[in-house]
Amino acid sequence: MSIKAAIIPAAGSGTRLGSEIPKPFLPLGGAPILQHTLSQFINIPGMHQIIIATSAPYMEKVRAICEKLNAGHIQFDVIEGGSERQFSIQNALETLADEVELVAIHDAVRPFISEEVIVQCFDTAENYDGAIVAVRAKDTLKKVNTDLTILETPDRSAMWQAQTPQIFQKHIIIEANQKAIDEGFLGTDDASLVEYAGYEVKVVEGERDNFKITYPIDLKIAEFILKEKL
Template sequence: MAKLSVIIPAAGSGERMGADIPKPFLELGGRCILEHTISRFLNVRDIHQIVIAASSNYLPRIESLFKNFEEASVSYLAVEGGSERQYSIYNALQVIKDEVELVAVHDAVRPFIRSSLIEKCCEVASKVGGGVIGVPAKDTIKQVDEGRNITATPDRSKLWQAQTPQIFQKELLIKAYNSALADDFVGTDDASLVERIGGNVQMVEGDRKNLKITYPIDLKVAELILNNQL
């Protein structure tokens, strides 16, 4: 497998969770969510580097957190994030190792991604340019106008819910980010930036346990998953 670096943006707030600290630092089963998330990547073959982007006041905490991981073959680095997720990832891209071939971007609050899915996504990215973990949409999706009037019902069979990691060939992702910066374009995810410059990105089917912990109910579900009750 190609050499892999992982970028984990962790600069978001805990506002929607109703917490005083950012969501990645909330406790889950005796460890913070971010620690669970990092550990999921340490069993992946050819993992070389993990870069966490966070607000400046949390950088010392992240650097202290790194001491809990003893994998000598993996380089750990914390960098200051930006005002938007996209700018945090751009900052992290500046410190990616030269020898790395693939870059994964993963939400800090998705602590249940399986290493086998990460490796499958890496294989797809190596072949076509980019791979995105996702699941088929299970609900009917409605398109609305500014007044919330329904204007269309897209064919659900062609709709997927994108998750992370989203993994790309390093040079392709860097090119996409540089283009977005030059044009002052902000996308909804990393794949949208790569799609914008004509890059090929393929969906890789994941599972629904790879949830993003955003609201208090998500933390309750995460506790059930952690305790093998779901």
Template sequence: MNSVALIIPAAGSGERLNHSIPKPFIEIAGKSILEHTLSRFTPVKGLRQVVIATSAEYLERARSICRAALPPDMDFGCLVGGEQRQDSIFNALQQVKEADLVAVHDAVRPFVETVVIDQCIEVAEDVGGAVVGVPAKDTIKKVDDDQVITDTPERKYLWQTQTPQIFKKEILNEAYAKAEQEHFQGTDDSSLVERLGYTVKMVKGNHSNFKITYPVDLKLAKLLLGESG
């Protein structure tokens, strides 16, 4: 089993949730969303290190959560994130120690299944990069700046990307270093790797691995985690 380092960007605001607390630190059923998310990764056998990128204001809170949620012997670090998500992950990569693979996972996806994480690790070990996602349920339209439809891609080739996204450490380091050098902003971690020509495979996940973004997502998360009200 290859060793895995986990990076979690956790600096998202609660603005779209109409909440004053940043999303990862909102509590559901007595635990922060970040704690619920970490609990999905602690059973992963190869996990050796966790790095959390968050705001300066919540840095100590993130450390406290790691101490409570992670095994006592787990190596972890918390740092202040950058201006954009990509900047935060670039900074976090500098803190990764000895690891064969690096997984990046959204702090506010607390329902990813551990078995899917394991599958993603296996694929990344094999081909170099793996991304969890689900086939698109709806027809996707491509439009121009005036909202005029210009194309209808064939749906069987379209997937909605989730996290984790897992890569061999040297590949992800190269991709982020190249993006930093060329001032390239990608849409996700995989887009940085893809542009260098490396293979990235999709691993089928579940629609339950949703990202808590809007108030309705928070309501559903509370329901799934058994919190009433």
């Protein structure tokens, strides 16, 4: 069994949710969103280390959340994030334990990822350069120019909406992240960095309730889903 780690960038602001509190620390069913998210990773077979990158004022709060999880078998590391998500990931990669072989990167505000999908994504990444969770695009997509004129309607059957976790062999994500920094490439997700470095990434079909809590309506939907799961 591979030795696994998870990196959780948790420095996002709450601006689009109309809150001064960063999104990962907003309450969901009586606990911070981040706590729900972390709880999905602590029982994954082979999970050795979880690194949470957050802003300096919230580091102690994150440590308190980790203690509440009562997961003594996990090495928790709370680090300060960077000015961009990509730099937060770089800081986290430098904190990885030597023995870790596979690294998952997961958004702090996707609390409904299932353990089953996490395991499936790890299993796929173990046999390839990397794997990400994604869902099939359900809406017609339009490519437009700067004045919002439609240029193209891509074939929806080939379109997938990327989610997280995104899981990679440790040496590959370290190499890809460093290459992106060295060459000034800012990717839209971690898989884009690995693709930029010339590696192939597989897709694992995920679930639609693994959405990212971004807007006020998302928080209302999350409360409904949580009540349904209890």
